[in-house]
Amino acid sequence: MAEYQPEILALCCNYCAFAAADLAGSMRLTYPSNVKVVRLNCTGKLDILYIMRAFEKGADGVFVAG
Amino acid sequence: MIVGEQKPIDEILGMVEQYKKIMVVGCGTCVAICYAGGEKEVGVLSSMIRLARNQTDNKIEVEERTVLRQCEEEYVRLIENDLDGIEAIVSIACGAGIQFTAEIFENIPMFPGLNTTFIGYVPEQGVWKENCGSCGNCVLGYTGGICPVARCSKSIFNGPCGGSQDGVCELGKDVPCAWAEIYERLKKQGRLDMIEKLSLYKDWKTARDGGPRVITREDMQR
CATH class of the missing domain: 3.40.50.2300 (Response regulator)
Structure with missing residues (x-):
């Protein structure tokens, strides 16, 4: 049986965390494929409904970076 | 609200x-x-x-x-x-x-x-406080705009009672004595005589004691 891999949604601020992910990409760094990155204009825009919907659609965890 | x-x-x-x-x-x-x-x-x-x-x-x-x-x-x-x-x-x-x-x-x-x-108000973001008892016969004009029905723990009309100490209700330090507040505000406004105009015996018929209340305004009806 394959090892459990949680599906993680990463909600990232455009101005810091998403920019960092971008930079990481240009440096050819990798992150696990079970992390899905979604860009937010700002984590101040984060809404509890985004998190609830993520869980409803099957995410095992939500990672907010901003 | x-x-x-x-x-x-x-x-x-x-x-x-x-x-x-x-x-x-x-x-x-x-x-x-x-x-x-x-x-x-x-x-x-x-x-x-x-x-x-x-x-x-x-x-x-x-x-x-x-x-x-x-x-x-x-x-x-x-x-x-x-x-x-x-x-x-x-x-x-x-x-x-x-x-x-x-x-x-x-x-x-x-x-x-x-x-x-x-029924209450929002003194600060994230806090709601009760301040109207919906009693059907408003006395705020006599009490400096402070409701004894909703804000006095006993809803009395001849406070402060013996449970009031230094402006605080006996229920706890977070509950101000409404009657101490009424006294202080009327004093500040030079209207302490208002307290004497307040009836000690409130007619609670206008509140829930009179059963479910109805207001009918014929001028607003179709």
């Missing part, structure tokens, strides 16, 4: 346990302003119900609607055409809205998702 608080999720889940398709209906007025029963809370509560139920074999479908006011028919009727197959409604309006919606759609079981707590 009318202030409410969402019921514990386990209580709500218990009420809708036997239903497979429900609608959560919010109200866009008072309870939306106090972040308890508006569109956002409908979304969150519906999501919580789906998350809890759809992990089990007892799956559920939850429709989401919010009307501007559940205490007025023209708004409540807006969901009428969306009720096909809906087995139960969870309303997160105040008690008035829940009852009125239940009356209009009387064939559908109605459950409260919210506890209506009091």
